[in-house]
Amino acid sequence: MNEQDSHPTGSSEVTPTGEFGSGAVRLDQGHVVGDGGIPERFQNPGFAPHIHRGADIDHAAAKRAERTVGGLFLLSILGTLGFIVAYFAIDPEATIFVPGIGQNKALHIALGVTMALSLLGIGFGAVQWAKTLMPDEEEVEMRHTMRSGPEARADFVSILDDGAESSHLKRRPLLKYTLGGALGLFAVPVVLPVLGGLGPMPGDDLSVSYWNGPKEEDGTYANTPLRLMRDPQNTPIKASDVTIGSVFHVMPDGLLDLEEHLLEAKAKAAVLLMRLDPDIITSQKEKDWGYEGIVAYSKICTHVGCPVGLYEQQTHHLLCPCHQSTFDVTQDCKVIFGPAKRPLPQLPITVDDEGYLISKGPFKEAVGPSFWERGSV
């Protein structure tokens, strides 16, 4: 391992010698300006003389260093013991006051702090040991360029060449092409079942919601009116309950009773119900699809699908907490700020005979984030 031979660090050893001193200078060895013998570049002056630490020259300092390191290791042992005691002795419900934090579960703090002590004792001890008692003179290891020698490289090429030759790869193209084909195709049996089994085709799934009602056998939807129910209380809402300034979080009747695929249904059917003074609604369609100023909009953001729940009752703005798309409820939930493009889809509503709010039909477009084939409604 000659490249790792340690070089004594005297400066005379690494300072170049004879490179510029011998009169004639080769072009690739440096440049001498004029006749003064001044080199083009400065020379590396070599290592500075080593300065010894206290512990290298003073027994007492070394002893102190030893005690510091030993003390740190001892601290680690104490930390570990403390951890064991805390683990068994502390009631999980007990709390302790920690300045800056307040009341906190005592077990958690005790376990964490003792564990940290146990680890930091070892870490600081080992580093302190290395810094004070282990040799602190830097050593030199030589580098070589990464590339192999020309022989090795030529050898490599010839081995490959010989291999191709001796295996008849070059002479028998049939083998080459069939092997290529086989290797190219063998991944298919692995990948195909994975791709095929990942999930169903979306079909029209993204474009319909629970408000469409159950899917008939012929692929159409019942589109029967559904009552608007409070989320999560699951109670129907009378039009008279919705006062101006109110906001109701709404699910279609029956959804919250689902045993299966509850969250999938919720993710598309969530609706926000608000009542505005009809005079400030600027969109005729919004008025027509609402009921006396009560309007229902999809709660799923048209950006990436977060619930747009933040309704400011004075400005009639709806804000999405994820990316701050802002929708103006008075303008048919048009986007007035943020990264969303499309307005929130409106759910047409009316009241039934008992005065409860019901849907007049499903959403007329896909709710939630855009996708390629959603149609440009």
Added chain:
Amino acid sequence: MNALAARRRHPAAIAILLMLGLLVTGFAYAAVAPQPAQAESSTAQDVTAGKQLFLANCASCHGVNAEGRVTGNGDKIAGPALAGVGAAAVDFQMGTGRMPLREPGIQAERGDVQFSQKEIDQVAAYIASLAPGPAVPSEEDVDPTKGDPGAGGELFRVNCAMCHNAAGAGGALTRGKYAPSLMGVEPKHIFEAMDTGPQSMPVFNDNNIEPKDKRDIIAFLTAIDEAPQQGGHALGSLGPVTEGWFAWFFGLGLLVAAAVWLGQKSA
């Protein structure tokens, strides 16, 4: 029995029965129906005292008859009309120090309460006397020990967390408005805020979230407010942003300090 049986064909019997029926229905209704506006304790005296306080402290913005006042360009309301906002709104706004407004701004901020509870009650009585509106809730309505924190948590997450944050730490609204932190807010004021919908906040009246459900929400907020920290400093319960800052500044700072110490020559 006999006497009653004998008189049941008396011409007055029907009238008496009718009267009885009406009375029973009336009392039953009064017992069951939600209590509107006026707290029983408010007296004419309170209303008068409240009006005096109102004229001295509120009328400059809300108008001498609480009819609201318009300033300047006509589109900026200095103070909205207060008929119908109810005692609950007064108790909330003055009880949390939001009113009287210290300075015009994007939204009224919580501050030091400037009136005694008695004075606030008097102003509330005056405002409630103008038109019926939500009343101050009873002790029992807002008693967190009577609510179910689990059910309240679910209601809170659906109806409140999008603005106030799941841990009640508050959040941003548009154009500098914000939903304040709910930690340390009195249960009564939480109830009143839901009932009246102050500022940007929508109204969650009793038809939307029943008083019992409101109490569950209060129980939930009290539970998370009073619970000890589980795993150390909560960093304001603001989520991953503060955690990331902490990792960059404190975590990396400590580790780099250790690395610098490690790389230093001890000579």
Added chain:
Amino acid sequence: MSTEIFPAGRPADRLRDGDRPEPQQPSNAARKVGGVAGWIDDRTGAAKGVNYLLRKVFPDHWSFMLGEIAMYSLIICLLSGALLTLWFVPSAGHIVYDGSYVPLRGQGMSEAYASTLDISFDIRGGLLVRQIHHWAALMFIVGLTVHMFRVFFTGAFRKPREINWVIGTVLALLAIIEGFAGYSLPDDLLSGTGLRAMEGFVQTAPVIGSYLAYGIFGGPFPGEAIIPRLFSAHVLLIPALLVGLFTAHIVLVAVQKHTQFPGPGRTNDNVVGYRVMPVYAAKAGGFFFIVFGIIAAISALVTINPIWAYGPYDPSPVTAGSQPDWYMGFADGALRLLPGWLEFHILGFTLSLNIALGALVLLPLVYTVLGVYPFVEKWVTGDTREHHLLDRPRNNPTRTGIGMAGIVAYSVFMFAAGNDIMAIKLGLSINDITWFLRIGLFVLPPLAFWVTKRICLSLQRRDRDLALHARESGRIIRGADGSFHERHDALTERERWILVQHEPVAPLELMPSVDENGVARPATRKERLRAKLSHFYFKDAVNPVTPAELAAAHHDGHRAEAIEAAQTPFDYEGVEGSHEGHRGDGHGADTDAGLESDVDARGVGSSSPIRE
């Protein structure tokens, strides 16, 4: 070999003389170790290789520990993650919680969320392990990011380390994907909202979006497949890739030997530092415990991801302050900044560039740009030599400027992801912050480039000034002829070396339009671009003081000024002229150590003409 631990108090000069203690009989303990090691070596022949590793020299500098912060954090993640798998149930199956956290009792939730609550509240020390896992994950990515900064700004990615740089960028990309998968596993309201957004991103992929989303989620969002799939990715697939690549990363560091900062005695052909045994083993091993200890202390005292506060995932509720962990912040921030008009409706189809650009393009783009940077720089500078000495960042102002511009652009995106938190904490309007950052994205990075480059150039000029005139002492001395001058404290040779060691640089120049045979040879467009970029890269370089300049400065202050004036930016010819014919050898650093210089490897100098 000076690998033995010398007893303290030995005479100071013994080592210096190359004196060695007498070979001693191995102690009892050493014989025992030898016995076990011998048994293994009999069967593996490992001694030779292990000896080589134990004697390897590593240079010591605090910034070289940044990568170790990342490496150790990754190991801590692996350890704590293995513990968490003992209790975590990767299932979206619905159950009703009845554990010990009262505010959630009686709530319906997924098994994943319930088991995470159990880890937090019903398993002693479980919350500590969870917090260690999460804090270590954040520190892993913080560590690898600052490690990447160090490598970039010091030019440590140059030949022969380009492969390791590419491995590093792949590791960084995998790390954030791994982090996102882990963040999503507990199925709490926050992480579920993150998944909801992720589904939205995928859905906007042109043409195949909805199919891709249904493939990933196994049907409509959220479905029950995503949690087990993410679990498999988080604990098996990505960690396997991470550990494999990270091993390759470390092996390459060992094979190529660590880079070092320039300094007296440090050359391009040596490594100066401490041997693994004992110093580096103690320091690096100790540092592992320090990193673990600090992360444990943070986990003891600071909550991270309090999933109990967020509640179980449900698509209807959402919490204010919905953000991803910081390392995904730049992508989330991009989504907040991109305007809505980037969604287009063409022929009945929807193309949502307002989402796809930030969510699907930006992430791979950032890491691709990082990955190809070394190759671009090499092409622009024409530098094909091996570099083992690091650049001081000031000595490569253009690269440093580019790096700072990149950091600033990244930060603008990242800050955008926290715009709502900044709004409430600083009392600002979220709309104003968003607009400020939208404009800042275009204004701030060029500004950062310009400012950084100017600072670097100023520092370089100050270095030149120091090297030429040494430090101004403030003492005025009157000369024999009655003139006054200020006395300058001389620099020692070693102090000066730091300031003058770097190589002079110059832009690549176009070949003459007529070659040596007189045949016209128009420059190709590619060559012109290369010359232009090279000019951009080097145009106002400040080159180090040469001995001739120093000698001139010593002889005559006015002449030195004249020479410095000739060194002003944009004007190379004046300086180059005097060296003509010698620059091509790129000699430079060879003069330093009296070692065999590999002229072949340095064949192309810094101002070599372009020839494809």
